[in-house]
Amino acid sequence: MSKIILTGDRPTGKLHVGHYVGSLRRRVELQDSGEYDKVFIMIADAQALTDNAEHPEKVRQNVVEVALDYMACGLDPEKSTLFIQSQIPQLCELSFYYMNLVTVSRLQRNPTVKSEIQMRKFESSIPVGFFTYPISQAADITAFQATTVPAGEDQMPMVEQTREIVHKFNAVYGDTLVEPKILLPDNQACLRLPGTDGKAKMSKSLGNCIYLSEEADEIKKKVMSMFTDPNHLRVEDPGSLEGNTVFTYLDAFCRKEHFGRYLPEYEDLDELKAHYQRGGLGDVKVKKFLNHVLQEELELIRARRKELQKDIPYIYEVLRRGSEEAEQVAAQTLDKVRDAMKINYFSDTELIQGQAEKFQ
Numbered sequence: 276m277s278k279i280i281l282t283g284d285r286p287t288g289k290l291h292v293g294h295y296v297g298s299l300r301r302r303v304e305l306q307d308s309g310e311y312d313k314v315f316i317m318i319a320d321a322q323a324l325t326d327n328a329e330h331p332e333k334v335r336q337n338v339v340e341v342a343l344d345y346m347a348c349g350l351d352p353e354k355s356t357l358f359i360q361s362q363i364p365q366l367c368e369l370s371f372y373y374m375n376l377v378t379v380s381r382l383q384r385n386p387t388v389k390s391e392i393q394m395r396k397f398e399s400s401i402p403v404g405f406f407t408y409p410i411s412q413a414a415d416i417t418a419f420q421a422t423t424v425p426a427g428e429d430q431m432p433m434v435e436q437t438r439e440i441v442h443k444f445n446a447v448y449g450d451t452l453v454e455p456k457i458l459l460p461d462n463q464a465c466l467r468l469p470g471t472d473g474k475a476k477m478s479k480s481l482g483n484c485i486y487l488s489e490e491a492d493e494i495k496k497k498v499m500s501m502f503t504d505p506n507h508l509r510v511e512d513p514g515s516l517e518g519n520t521v522f523t524y525l526d527a528f529c530r531k532e533h534f535g536r537y538l539p540e541y542e543d544l545d546e547l548k549a550h551y552q553r554g555g556l557g558d559v560k561v562k563k564f565l566n567h568v569l570q571e572e573l574e575l576i577r578a579r580r581k582e583l584q585k586d587i588p589y590i591y592e593v594l595r596r597g598s599e600e601a602e603q604v605a606a607q608t609l610d611k612v613r614d615a616m617k618i619n620y621f622s623d624t625e626l627i628q629g630q631a632e633k634f635q
């Protein structure tokens with residue numbers, strides 16, 4: 276069986292370091308590994324509209340921002356198909372059929388939907404489109420026969436829901452769809468990178484994100500004001516690593532070679548952590564180190580982004596070509612789905628023949 280990747284992001288803002296360690300960095304590795312037959316990366320504008328119906332311009336503006344972030348990180352249109360969700364009409368049709376296979380109570384139990392309803396204070400005024408977005412996400416994944424969905428932990432319930440739909444579909448209509456698996460980050464810190472203020476979720480409105488396109492002095496400012504251990508008041512005090520954002524970021528970003536370059540008095544992160552816990556290591560020193568580490572990683576991305584920004588029509592051309600290719604693939608899956616569901620009236624000659632005989 277071929278190995279196929281599909282994943283994506285909602286274009287509601289520029290991408291930040293949480294997206295990067297949670298999924299983007301991995302996608303690039305997977306793309307370059309040569310282990311996958313196809314890699315589809317989708318800008319989920321239609322999904323973004325499920326809770327931004329009144330803000331179409333915001334979604335529209337952010338499509339190109341996300342595409343720039345993707346390519347700046349190393350997603351390469353020669354190796355991956357980058358496309359825009361709304362340009363693939365087959366996804367709507369698949370969603371429409373899958374809706375028959377999912378109950379309202381099952382959607383209500385979807386943990387991501389549940390928490391987003393709370394967060395957005397939707398209560399019973401939730402738009403139907405938003406409520407059913409797990410179903411449309413199942414369409415996104417299955418349309419490309421994806422076997423693998425590299426994504427953050429928050430997408431787990433979506434992939435689970437997709438697997439259930441696939442299971443049900445195949446049971447009712449015969450083996451047609453592929454059951455996907457989520458591919459989570461292998462490092463605990465990358466599963467859910469906190470905001471710079473230590474809050475669990477990075478969000479634009481909280482102002483606690485470091486964006487991939489952030490300028491060097493902004494990165495430094497954000498790192499130097501990061502949340503650490505509130506009880507670590509004096510350098511001599513023992514410090515705690517629990518909930519200490521600076522160390523969580525180091526867990527996500529730091530490699531052994533960074534010590535040689537920026538903090539040679541320590542062998543590795545374990546040694547730095549031990550010193551912090553013992554006492555005698557100040558926050559500022561650790562923050563300065565993290566700043567070096569982040570600057571090194573983000574500098575290249577920022578430079579590539581600036582280069583790409585010089586030719587925006589090219590970015591749209593990449594997305595147009597990608598969307599055309601994605602549509603062809605989705606259309607093939609839809610043909611199979613229509614066959615399986617017996618709504619292929621005009622291409623099924625046996626049906627026409629059989630009916631003709633019945634009425635003789």
Ligand code: TRP
Nearest residue numbers: 281282283284285319322412415
């Ligand atoms: N829900 C994802 C997000 O919030 C975006 C998305 C839409 C997606 N369809 C997908 C991710 C399919 C993985 C697979 O960013």
